[in-house]
Amino acid sequence: MADLPRTMTVIAIRAPGGPEVLTPEERPLPVPAEREILVRVRVAGLNRPDILQRQGSYPPPPGAPDIPGLEMAGEVVAVGPAVTRFRIGDAVTGLVPGGGYAEFCKIHETNALPVPRGFSMIEAAAIPETYFTVWPNLFERARLVAGETVLIHGGASGIGTTAIQIARAFGARVIATAGNAAHCAACLRLGAQSAIDYHTEDFVARVGEITGGHGADVILDMVGGDYVRRNYAAAAEDGRIVQIAVSAGALAETDFHVLMRKRLTHTGSTLRNRSIAFKAALLAEVETKLWPLLARRAVVPVIDTTFPLERAAEAHARLEGPSHIGKIVLTVA
Numbered sequence: 001m002a003d004l005p006r007t008m009t010v011i012a013i014r015a016p017g018g019p020e021v022l023t024p025e026e027r028p029l030p031v032p033a034e035r036e037i038l039v040r041v042r043v044a045g046l047n048r049p050d051i052l053q054r055q056g057s058y059p060p061p062p063g064a065p066d067i068p069g070l071e072m073a074g075e076v077v078a079v080g081p082a083v084t085r086f087r088i089g090d091a092v093t094g095l096v097p098g099g100g101y102a103e104f105c106k107i108h109e110t111n112a113l114p115v116p117r118g119f120s121m122i123e124a125a126a127i128p129e130t131y132f133t134v135w136p137n138l139f140e141r142a143r144l145v146a147g148e149t150v151l152i153h154g155g156a157s158g159i160g161t162t163a164i165q166i167a168r169a170f171g172a173r174v175i176a177t178a179g180n181a182a183h184c185a186a187c188l189r190l191g192a193q194s195a196i197d198y199h200t201e202d203f204v205a206r207v208g209e210i211t212g213g214h215g216a217d218v219i220l221d222m223v224g225g226d227y228v229r230r231n232y233a234a235a236a237e238d239g240r241i242v243q244i245a246v247s248a249g250a251l252a253e254t255d256f257h258v259l260m261r262k263r264l265t266h267t268g269s270t271l272r273n274r275s276i277a278f279k280a281a282l283l284a285e286v287e288t289k290l291w292p293l294l295a296r297r298a299v300v301p302v303i304d305t306t307f308p309l310e311r312a313a314e315a316h317a318r319l320e321g322p323s324h325i326g327k328i329v330l331t332v333a
């Protein structure tokens with residue numbers, strides 16, 4: 001730590017509110033504990049939960065920094081005394097419970113992975129949050145298998161662009177929903193068989209038509225609200241619905257007769273509040289299952305835009321708007 005600065009620039013949340021509350025601040029450099037590494041952040045990824053945190057409705061879990069940022073990539077510049085996986089100079093990408101919007105970020109060594117071969121720091125920083133969310137939800141909770149049909153809501157989102165590619169890579173047929181023609185076209189380019197504009201089309205009817213009345217075997221939903229009832233209607237018999245967000249509302253009315261008649265499973269999860277040990281096991285599995293696909297670019301993060309760290313407010317405004325496709329990231333000079 002001797003030749004490192006004592007302080008660093010971070011993007012802090014001045015008060016709950018709009019993008020303008022994101023403010024550069026000087027903070028002390030984090031000191032890595034036993035099994036932690038300190039990373040000089042080159043790029044930090046944005047995710048919708050960062051907006052919820054900025055607005056004050058998604059506080060960091062106990063012990064996590066108050067600085068936003070759930071993923072970042074950079075070089076290791078210091079290691080705790082018990083670190084075995086990484087050395088100073090290694091290029092890593094990692095999943096953190098907060099603290100990514102900063103010049104330096106510390107992370108437990110088991111929650112970081114080497115940057116996939118041939119990947120830029122921009123691409124690497126855009127991997128963790130969506131890949132580590134999509135894998136356990138689609139393949140463990142919802143038990144998606146080759147040959148099944150998966151309905152992915154929000155197909156043009158960071159999560160959606162990842163989910164479409166991974167589901168395709170593992171042999172599923174993908175139907176995606178998105179909010180306009182450009183977003184639908186992006187879903188098709190990424191491998192979706194069909195894309196449904198949720199503003200102009202009824203996804204329940206369209207899924208029925210596309211699947212010849214079978215329905216979706218798996219549904220990945222980030223919308224909630226009245227989508228709960230509609231997802232039950234769009235699901236196949238023995239279908240699995242996995243809830244990863246509830247942007248249209250956490251309270252919903254539905255018809256449980258449909259759930260019983262079709263023998264549906266409705267589950268869900270959040271990643272951020274899981275333990276370091278859970279994330280370590282998840283990262284190890286994702287490294288085995290997805291890093292080889294990334295290394296041969298069979299799946300790649302879709303980058304929408306990059307902004308310098310100090311323009312985080314503009315980056316948030318774009319993430320909140322209707323235009324972006326895939327991931328927005330912050331670069332650190």
Ligand SMILES: NC(=O)c1ccc[n+]([C@@H]2O[C@H](COP(=O)([O-])OP(=O)(O)OC[C@H]3O[C@@H](n4cnc5c(N)ncnc54)[C@H](OP(=O)(O)O)[C@@H]3O)[C@@H](O)[C@H]2O)c1
Nearest residue numbers: 047048154156157158159178179183222244245269270271
């Ligand atoms: N559970 C977890 O562990 C976890 C982890 C990470 C993220 N998430 C959640 O996953 C969601 C996506 O995150 P992100 O960072 O990828 O966000 P994002 O890029 O901002 O995407 C949000 C998406 O929601 C779509 N959407 C909005 N209303 C919709 C509707 N009625 N029907 C279908 N799609 C709709 C939008 O589609 P259009 O732009 O095409 O209109 C947009 O693509 C967020 O809600 C986030 O909180 C959950």
